[in-house]
Ligand SMILES: O=P(O)(O)O[C@@H]1[C@@H](OP(=O)(O)O)[C@H](OP(=O)(O)O)[C@H](O)[C@H](OP(=O)(O)O)[C@H]1OP(=O)(O)O
Protein backbone atom coordinates (compact mmCIF):
# COMPACT_ATOMS: atom_id res chain seq x y z
CA UNK A 1 0.00 0.00 0.00
CA UNK A 2 1.55 3.31 -1.12
CA UNK A 3 1.15 6.53 0.82
CA UNK A 4 2.34 10.13 0.83
CA UNK A 5 5.64 10.39 2.81
CA UNK A 6 5.32 11.84 6.32
CA UNK A 7 8.65 13.64 6.22
CA UNK A 8 9.21 15.16 2.78
CA UNK A 9 10.64 18.65 3.29
CA UNK A 10 11.13 19.99 -0.27
CA UNK A 11 10.48 19.38 -3.94
CA UNK A 12 7.29 18.37 -5.72
CA UNK A 13 4.81 16.94 -3.23
CA UNK A 14 1.93 14.52 -3.66
CA UNK A 15 -1.49 15.35 -2.23
CA UNK A 16 -4.41 17.45 -3.48
CA UNK A 17 -4.28 15.70 -6.84
CA UNK A 18 -0.63 16.60 -7.45
CA UNK A 19 2.14 14.37 -8.70
CA UNK A 20 4.75 13.59 -6.06
CA UNK A 21 6.67 10.79 -4.35
CA UNK A 22 5.05 7.92 -2.49
CA UNK A 23 6.41 5.39 0.01
CA UNK A 24 5.55 1.83 0.93
CA UNK A 25 5.95 0.24 4.34
CA UNK A 26 8.96 -1.84 3.37
CA UNK A 27 11.40 1.01 2.89
CA UNK A 28 10.92 2.13 -0.71
CA UNK A 29 10.56 5.73 -1.88
CA UNK A 30 8.86 6.03 -5.28
CA UNK A 31 9.83 9.23 -7.08
CA UNK A 32 7.79 9.90 -10.24
CA UNK A 33 9.87 10.41 -13.36
CA UNK A 34 9.42 13.95 -14.56
CA UNK A 35 8.07 13.77 -18.10
CA UNK A 36 10.88 15.69 -19.77
CA UNK A 37 14.55 14.75 -19.85
CA UNK A 38 14.89 15.31 -16.10
CA UNK A 39 13.26 11.94 -15.33
CA UNK A 40 15.37 9.98 -17.79
CA UNK A 41 18.48 11.88 -16.71
CA UNK A 42 17.95 10.91 -13.07
CA UNK A 43 17.43 7.24 -14.06
CA UNK A 44 20.62 7.35 -16.16
CA UNK A 45 22.54 8.82 -13.25
CA UNK A 46 21.40 6.13 -10.79
CA UNK A 47 22.11 3.37 -13.34
CA UNK A 48 25.58 4.75 -14.05
CA UNK A 49 26.41 5.40 -10.39
CA UNK A 50 25.18 1.95 -9.22
CA UNK A 51 27.38 0.14 -11.71
CA UNK A 52 30.43 2.39 -11.51
CA UNK A 53 33.22 0.42 -9.87
CA UNK A 54 35.28 3.60 -9.31
CA UNK A 55 32.92 4.81 -6.55
CA UNK A 56 34.40 3.92 -3.15
CA UNK A 57 32.09 2.15 -0.68
CA UNK A 58 32.46 4.88 1.95
CA UNK A 59 31.10 7.39 -0.62
CA UNK A 60 28.33 5.13 -1.93
CA UNK A 61 26.77 5.20 1.54
CA UNK A 62 25.97 8.90 1.03
CA UNK A 63 23.56 8.03 -1.79
CA UNK A 64 20.14 6.34 -1.53
CA UNK A 65 20.09 2.73 -2.73
CA UNK A 66 18.57 2.40 -6.20
CA UNK A 67 16.19 -0.44 -7.05
CA UNK A 68 15.38 0.40 -10.68
CA UNK A 69 12.16 1.84 -12.01
CA UNK A 70 8.61 0.60 -11.68
CA UNK A 71 5.16 1.49 -12.98
CA UNK A 72 3.00 2.45 -10.01
CA UNK A 73 -0.34 4.27 -9.54
CA UNK A 74 0.65 7.94 -9.57
CA UNK A 75 -0.44 10.23 -6.74
CA UNK A 76 -2.25 12.61 -9.11
CA UNK A 77 -4.71 9.94 -10.26
CA UNK A 78 -3.20 9.73 -13.74
CA UNK A 79 -2.85 5.94 -13.53
CA UNK A 80 0.24 3.79 -13.84
CA UNK A 81 3.34 5.97 -14.27
CA UNK A 82 7.08 5.21 -14.17
CA UNK A 83 8.76 5.90 -10.83
CA UNK A 84 12.33 5.58 -9.57
CA UNK A 85 12.41 3.08 -6.74
CA UNK A 86 14.81 4.34 -4.08
CA UNK A 87 15.68 3.58 -0.50
CA UNK A 88 13.31 5.45 1.82
CA UNK A 89 15.75 7.52 3.85
CA UNK A 90 13.27 8.17 6.65
CA UNK A 91 12.28 4.54 7.21
CA UNK A 92 12.22 3.73 10.90
CA UNK A 93 13.05 7.25 11.97
CA UNK A 94 10.92 8.75 14.74
CA UNK A 95 10.21 12.49 14.52
CA UNK A 96 13.30 13.23 12.42
CA UNK A 97 14.67 16.75 12.11
CA UNK A 98 15.59 17.23 8.44
CA UNK A 99 17.19 19.93 6.29
CA UNK A 100 17.35 19.84 2.48
CA UNK A 101 20.25 22.07 1.41
CA UNK A 102 20.69 22.66 -2.32
CA UNK A 103 24.43 22.87 -3.01
CA UNK A 104 26.18 25.09 -5.53
CA UNK A 105 25.83 28.74 -6.45
CA UNK A 106 24.68 27.67 -9.91
CA UNK A 107 21.76 25.23 -10.22
CA UNK A 108 21.56 24.77 -13.98
CA UNK A 109 23.59 22.39 -16.13
CA UNK A 110 25.60 23.71 -19.12
CA UNK A 111 23.29 22.31 -21.81
CA UNK A 112 20.11 23.86 -20.31
CA UNK A 113 17.86 26.00 -22.49
CA UNK A 114 17.98 29.78 -22.28
CA UNK A 115 14.57 29.87 -20.60
CA UNK A 116 15.57 27.30 -17.99
CA UNK A 117 18.84 29.14 -17.30
CA UNK A 118 17.05 32.43 -16.73
CA UNK A 119 14.49 30.79 -14.44
CA UNK A 120 17.25 29.17 -12.36
CA UNK A 121 19.49 32.23 -12.42
CA UNK A 122 16.66 34.31 -11.00
CA UNK A 123 16.21 31.84 -8.11
CA UNK A 124 19.98 31.61 -7.57
CA UNK A 125 20.33 35.40 -7.49
CA UNK A 126 17.36 35.96 -5.21
CA UNK A 127 18.35 33.24 -2.76
CA UNK A 128 21.50 32.56 -0.76
CA UNK A 129 22.86 30.33 -3.58
CA UNK A 130 25.00 32.94 -5.29
CA UNK A 131 26.40 34.69 -2.20
CA UNK A 132 26.83 31.59 -0.02
CA UNK A 133 27.03 28.67 -2.47
CA UNK A 134 23.97 26.88 -1.07
CA UNK A 135 20.36 27.48 -0.07
CA UNK A 136 17.80 25.78 2.10
CA UNK A 137 15.12 24.08 0.00
CA UNK A 138 13.05 22.93 2.94
CA UNK A 139 13.34 21.87 6.55
CA UNK A 140 11.56 20.55 9.60
CA UNK A 141 12.86 20.70 13.15
CA UNK A 142 11.29 18.53 15.84
CA UNK A 143 10.61 20.49 19.01
CA UNK A 144 8.76 18.28 21.47
CA UNK A 145 5.71 16.06 21.82
CA UNK A 146 3.59 19.11 22.69
CA UNK A 147 4.86 21.45 19.96
CA UNK A 148 5.55 18.92 17.19
CA UNK A 149 7.64 20.18 14.27
CA UNK A 150 8.71 23.67 13.31
CA UNK A 151 8.34 23.88 9.52
CA UNK A 152 9.11 27.37 8.23
CA UNK A 153 7.61 28.34 4.86
CA UNK A 154 9.55 27.65 1.69
CA UNK A 155 10.08 31.29 0.72
CA UNK A 156 11.20 32.40 4.18
CA UNK A 157 14.20 30.06 4.19
CA UNK A 158 15.55 30.58 0.67
CA UNK A 159 16.53 34.23 0.56
CA UNK A 160 18.63 34.44 3.69
CA UNK A 161 21.70 36.46 4.63
CA UNK A 162 24.77 34.73 6.09
CA UNK A 163 23.62 35.63 9.62
CA UNK A 164 20.15 34.20 9.00
CA UNK A 165 21.65 31.00 7.60
CA UNK A 166 23.76 30.70 10.77
CA UNK A 167 20.60 31.15 12.81
CA UNK A 168 18.82 28.28 11.02
CA UNK A 169 21.84 25.99 11.28
CA UNK A 170 21.96 26.74 15.01
CA UNK A 171 18.23 26.21 15.46
CA UNK A 172 18.55 22.83 13.80
CA UNK A 173 20.62 21.59 16.75
CA UNK A 174 18.87 23.50 19.53
CA UNK A 175 16.32 22.32 22.05
CA UNK A 176 13.77 24.87 20.78
CA UNK A 177 13.45 26.32 17.29
CA UNK A 178 10.25 28.29 17.55
CA UNK A 179 9.70 32.01 17.42
CA UNK A 180 10.37 33.01 21.03
CA UNK A 181 13.81 31.39 20.78
CA UNK A 182 14.69 33.31 17.59
CA UNK A 183 17.50 35.33 19.04
CA UNK A 184 19.16 32.67 21.20
CA UNK A 185 19.24 29.14 19.84
CA UNK A 186 20.96 27.16 22.60
CA UNK A 187 22.87 24.73 20.31
CA UNK A 188 22.38 22.04 22.96
CA UNK A 189 22.83 19.20 20.47
CA UNK A 190 25.56 20.76 18.29
CA UNK A 191 28.36 18.57 19.63
CA UNK A 192 26.45 15.29 19.25
CA UNK A 193 24.82 16.09 15.89
CA UNK A 194 27.38 18.19 14.03
CA UNK A 195 30.46 17.09 16.01
CA UNK A 196 32.17 13.81 16.81
CA UNK A 197 33.85 11.23 14.63
CA UNK A 198 30.54 10.06 13.15
CA UNK A 199 28.76 13.43 13.20
CA UNK A 200 27.55 15.56 10.31
CA UNK A 201 30.74 17.61 10.00
CA UNK A 202 32.88 14.45 9.77
CA UNK A 203 30.56 13.08 7.07
CA UNK A 204 30.63 16.35 5.11
CA UNK A 205 34.44 16.36 5.26
CA UNK A 206 34.54 12.80 3.94
CA UNK A 207 32.27 13.79 1.09
CA UNK A 208 34.39 16.89 0.41
CA UNK A 209 37.56 14.78 0.16
CA UNK A 210 35.90 12.78 -2.62
CA UNK A 211 34.74 15.94 -4.41
CA UNK A 212 38.30 17.28 -4.32
CA UNK A 213 39.26 14.33 -6.47
CA UNK A 214 36.31 13.00 -8.44
CA UNK A 215 35.81 14.24 -12.00
CA UNK A 216 33.18 11.69 -13.07
CA UNK A 217 30.01 13.71 -12.39
CA UNK A 218 28.92 17.32 -11.93
CA UNK A 219 25.99 17.57 -9.50
CA UNK A 220 23.91 20.62 -10.45
CA UNK A 221 20.88 21.35 -8.26
CA UNK A 222 21.61 18.40 -6.01
CA UNK A 223 20.88 18.57 -2.27
CA UNK A 224 22.50 17.39 0.93
CA UNK A 225 19.77 16.00 3.16
CA UNK A 226 20.72 16.13 6.87
CA UNK A 227 18.73 14.10 9.34
CA UNK A 228 18.86 13.25 13.04
CA UNK A 229 16.48 12.24 15.81
CA UNK A 230 16.28 14.46 18.87
CA UNK A 231 14.36 11.99 21.00
CA UNK A 232 17.17 9.44 20.76
CA UNK A 233 19.44 11.94 22.51
CA UNK A 234 16.90 12.35 25.35
CA UNK A 235 17.00 8.56 25.72
CA UNK A 236 20.78 8.62 26.06
CA UNK A 237 21.41 7.25 22.57
CA UNK A 238 23.28 8.52 19.53
CA UNK A 239 21.10 10.88 17.42
CA UNK A 240 21.60 8.83 14.25
CA UNK A 241 22.88 11.92 12.42
CA UNK A 242 23.29 11.28 8.71
CA UNK A 243 23.86 13.08 5.45
CA UNK A 244 22.62 11.80 2.08
CA UNK A 245 22.65 13.33 -1.37
CA UNK A 246 19.31 13.56 -3.21
CA UNK A 247 17.99 14.86 -6.54
CA UNK A 248 20.10 13.92 -9.54
CA UNK A 249 17.85 15.27 -12.30
CA UNK A 250 20.59 17.69 -13.40
CA UNK A 251 23.74 15.62 -12.99
CA UNK A 252 26.04 15.71 -16.03
CA UNK A 253 29.33 14.05 -16.96
CA UNK A 254 32.36 15.60 -15.29
CA UNK A 255 34.61 15.02 -18.31
CA UNK A 256 37.76 14.97 -16.22
CA UNK A 257 37.09 18.31 -14.49
CA UNK A 258 36.49 18.89 -10.77
CA UNK A 259 32.89 19.84 -9.83
CA UNK A 260 33.99 23.21 -8.47
CA UNK A 261 30.40 24.45 -8.27
CA UNK A 262 29.36 21.69 -5.84
CA UNK A 263 32.72 21.63 -4.07
CA UNK A 264 32.61 25.38 -3.43
CA UNK A 265 29.11 25.18 -1.95
CA UNK A 266 30.08 22.22 0.20
CA UNK A 267 33.14 24.07 1.55
CA UNK A 268 30.96 27.04 2.39
CA UNK A 269 28.45 24.86 4.27
CA UNK A 270 31.29 23.11 6.11
CA UNK A 271 32.68 26.46 7.23
CA UNK A 272 29.30 27.51 8.69
CA UNK A 273 28.94 24.23 10.58
CA UNK A 274 32.54 24.24 11.84
CA UNK A 275 32.00 27.71 13.28
CA UNK A 276 28.98 26.52 15.24
CA UNK A 277 31.14 23.84 16.80
CA UNK A 278 33.97 26.20 17.65
CA UNK A 279 31.71 28.99 18.97
CA UNK A 280 28.48 27.30 20.12
CA UNK A 281 27.69 30.10 22.59
CA UNK A 282 27.93 32.92 20.08
CA UNK A 283 24.48 34.49 19.72
CA UNK A 284 23.28 35.53 16.30
CA UNK A 285 22.47 39.19 16.12
CA UNK A 286 19.04 40.46 17.11
CA UNK A 287 18.71 42.00 13.63
CA UNK A 288 19.12 38.66 11.81
CA UNK A 289 16.37 37.03 13.84
CA UNK A 290 14.18 40.10 13.38
CA UNK A 291 14.76 39.98 9.58
CA UNK A 292 13.91 36.30 9.53
CA UNK A 293 10.75 36.91 11.57
CA UNK A 294 9.64 39.65 9.12
CA UNK A 295 10.19 37.36 6.12
CA UNK A 296 8.11 34.67 7.71
CA UNK A 297 5.31 37.08 8.60
CA UNK A 298 5.14 38.41 5.05
CA UNK A 299 4.98 34.83 3.72
CA UNK A 300 2.35 33.68 6.22
CA UNK A 301 0.42 36.88 5.62
CA UNK A 302 -0.24 37.44 9.30
CA UNK A 303 1.77 38.82 12.22
O1 LIG B 1 8.23 23.88 -10.13
P1 LIG B 1 8.77 24.96 -9.28
O2 LIG B 1 8.72 26.33 -9.85
O3 LIG B 1 8.24 24.89 -7.87
O4 LIG B 1 10.34 24.74 -9.18
C1 LIG B 1 10.91 23.57 -8.62
C2 LIG B 1 11.75 23.99 -7.47
O5 LIG B 1 10.95 24.57 -6.48
P2 LIG B 1 11.11 26.08 -6.02
O6 LIG B 1 9.98 26.82 -6.65
O7 LIG B 1 12.44 26.59 -6.45
O8 LIG B 1 10.99 25.97 -4.57
C3 LIG B 1 12.47 22.80 -6.87
O9 LIG B 1 13.30 23.30 -5.85
P3 LIG B 1 13.33 22.65 -4.41
O10 LIG B 1 13.97 21.29 -4.63
O11 LIG B 1 11.94 22.61 -3.89
O12 LIG B 1 14.18 23.64 -3.73
C4 LIG B 1 13.36 22.14 -7.89
O13 LIG B 1 14.41 23.02 -8.25
C5 LIG B 1 12.58 21.77 -9.13
O14 LIG B 1 13.47 21.46 -10.14
P4 LIG B 1 13.97 20.00 -10.45
O15 LIG B 1 12.88 19.05 -10.11
O16 LIG B 1 15.19 19.83 -9.62
O17 LIG B 1 14.23 20.13 -11.89
C6 LIG B 1 11.77 22.93 -9.66
O18 LIG B 1 10.91 22.38 -10.64
P5 LIG B 1 10.75 22.93 -12.08
O19 LIG B 1 10.11 24.25 -12.00
O20 LIG B 1 12.12 22.99 -12.64
O21 LIG B 1 9.85 21.91 -12.69
Ligand SMILES: Nc1ncnc2c1ncn2[C@@H]1O[C@H](COP(=O)(O)OP(=O)(O)O)[C@@H](O)[C@H]1O
Pocket residue numbers: 005007008009010011012013021029031064086087088089090100138223225246247248249
Ligand atom coordinates in the same frame (compact mmCIF):
# COMPACT_ATOMS: atom_id res chain seq x y z
N1 LIG C 1 15.17 8.55 -1.08
C1 LIG C 1 14.44 9.36 -0.33
N2 LIG C 1 13.91 8.94 0.84
C2 LIG C 1 13.16 9.76 1.62
N3 LIG C 1 12.90 11.03 1.30
C3 LIG C 1 13.40 11.52 0.16
C4 LIG C 1 14.19 10.72 -0.71
N4 LIG C 1 14.54 11.48 -1.79
C5 LIG C 1 13.99 12.67 -1.61
N5 LIG C 1 13.29 12.72 -0.43
C6 LIG C 1 12.50 13.84 0.09
O1 LIG C 1 11.91 14.50 -1.00
C7 LIG C 1 12.36 15.86 -1.09
C8 LIG C 1 12.51 16.26 -2.55
O2 LIG C 1 13.36 15.36 -3.23
P1 LIG C 1 13.94 15.71 -4.65
O3 LIG C 1 14.59 14.48 -5.17
O4 LIG C 1 14.76 16.94 -4.53
O5 LIG C 1 12.61 16.05 -5.47
P2 LIG C 1 12.34 17.16 -6.62
O6 LIG C 1 13.06 16.66 -7.85
O7 LIG C 1 10.85 17.14 -6.73
O8 LIG C 1 12.89 18.48 -6.14
C9 LIG C 1 13.63 15.90 -0.25
O9 LIG C 1 13.81 17.17 0.32
C10 LIG C 1 13.36 14.86 0.82
O10 LIG C 1 12.58 15.40 1.87
